[in-house]
Amino acid sequence: xxxxxxxxxxxxxxxxxxxxxxxxxxxEILNDVMHHVPPSGHSVYMQERDTKDxxxxxxxxxxxxxxxxxxxxxxxxxxxxxxxxxxGYEVKLMVIGKKIERFFAKxxxxxxxxxxxxxxxxxxxxxxxxxxxIMDLYLRENLSRVVIVYNRFKNAVVxxxxxxxxLPVSGELMVVDExxxxxxxxxxxxxxxxxxxxxxxxxxxxxxxxxHFRILLEASASENGSRMTAMHTATDNADEMLKSLTLSYxxxxxxxxxxxxxxxxxxxxxxxx
Numbered sequence: 001x002x003x004x005x006x007x008x009x010x011x012x013x014x015x016x017x018x019x020x021x022x023x024x025x026x027x028e029i030l031n032d033v034m035h036h037v038p039p040s041g042h043s044v045y046m047q048e049r050d051t052k053d054x055x056x057x058x059x060x061x062x063x064x065x066x067x068x069x070x071x072x073x074x075x076x077x078x079x080x081x082x083x084x085x086x087x088g089y090e091v092k093l094m095v096i097g098k099k100i101e102r103f104f105a106k107x108x109x110x111x112x113x114x115x116x117x118x119x120x121x122x123x124x125x126x127x128x129x130x131x132x133x134i135m136d137l138y139l140r141e142n143l144s145r146v147v148i149v150y151n152r153f154k155n156a157v158v159x160x161x162x163x164x165x166x167l168p169v170s171g172e173l174m175v176v177d178e179x180x181x182x183x184x185x186x187x188x189x190x191x192x193x194x195x196x197x198x199x200x201x202x203x204x205x206x207x208x209x210x211x212h213f214r215i216l217l218e219a220s221a222s223e224n225g226s227r228m229t230a231m232h233t234a235t236d237n238a239d240e241m242l243k244s245l246t247l248s249y250x251x252x253x254x255x256x257x258x259x260x261x262x263x264x265x266x267x268x269x270x271x272x273x
Contacts, residue, residue, distance in 0.1 A: 001065065002231035009156060009224040012122070016153060016217050023214055030203050037196050043204035045135065046169050051144040054089045055112070055137065056081060058104075059150040059219040060097025062119050066223055067230035069151070070099045076161045077149045081109060092141070112137070122220045127213035135208065138167045150215055151222035157229055159222035166211060169204060 034042065058077040060070045077100075084091050093109040095101045098116055105111075115133075118126050138146055146167040151159040192199040 002228050005224045005228040005231060009221055009228060012217055012221045012224065016221055019214050019217060023210055026207050026210060030207055033200060033203060036190050037200050043201045045167055045204050045208060048168060049144045051142055052089050053092065053141060053143045054084055055092045055094060055143050055146045057094045057096065057148045058100060059148065060100035061223045062098045062116055064099055065230060066227040069223055069226035072161060073151065074100055074103055080149055080163055118216065122216035124213050127216050128209040131209045131212035148215055150219045153218045153221035153225065156225040159225060169207065
């Protein structure tokens with residue numbers, strides 16, 4: 001299981017490296033476009049709403065044997081849910097992952113049924129369908145915002161619990177938080193076709209799709225990294241237990257042989273006397 005998890009981790013990790021860079025460039029482009037378009041021309045997915053309904057999406061795992069991955073995620077999700085309630089928000093919950101769904105099924109939060117299969121093979125088509133469902137839900141339920149709780153991948157051992165707002169896409173979220181060499185040339189005019197509104201709407205949707213794709217990959221990589229680490233630890237513990245049991249067995253066997261020899265020697269002594 002460690003080898004299987006390592007293989008899946010390498011495959012997903014390669015996608016994350018390239019997708020993060022693509023996401024940075026996309027953020028920079030959309031951020032520049034927004035500065036050339038008045039607020040009235042922004043996408044509906046960028047506009048703030050004066051409501052008190054919030055959707056929290058928690059991404060866990062469908063399978064176990066991944067250490068404390070789900071336990072820490074549940075704890076962090078509960079912290080976010082109760083914090084939102086204290087701020088006066090009406091919280092709705094979508095739990096992705098059969099392992100953590102069992103836990104939240106017994107809680108009092110209003111839940112929206114998810115599709116657990118998106119965790120099995122996180123590709124762009126699956127992520128875009130998932131993002132489309134969230135966008136439709138965002139408009140239909142008149143939500144003020146949508147946040148996702150997931151594990152951001154750093155390496156096979158370390159992953160960071162993260163709460164990220166995915167809707168609405170605000171100007172603050174578009175600020176690039178990592179170094180990138182990409183810059184627009186200020187002396188060239190920005191041309192948007194067919195219209196500015198349509199261009200902004202299309203780019204906003206693309207950003208949302210790829211952002212959900214990145215989040216699913218981050219969660220998948222973190223899960224496989226946790227499973228690989230857990231299986232490695234389990235193997236080490238099993239080896240240590242085997243050594244301990246072998247030593248105990250050898251001690252017991254040696255003690256039994258010694259007792260038999262003492263009985264033979266004692267019997268011979270009595271016979272000779």
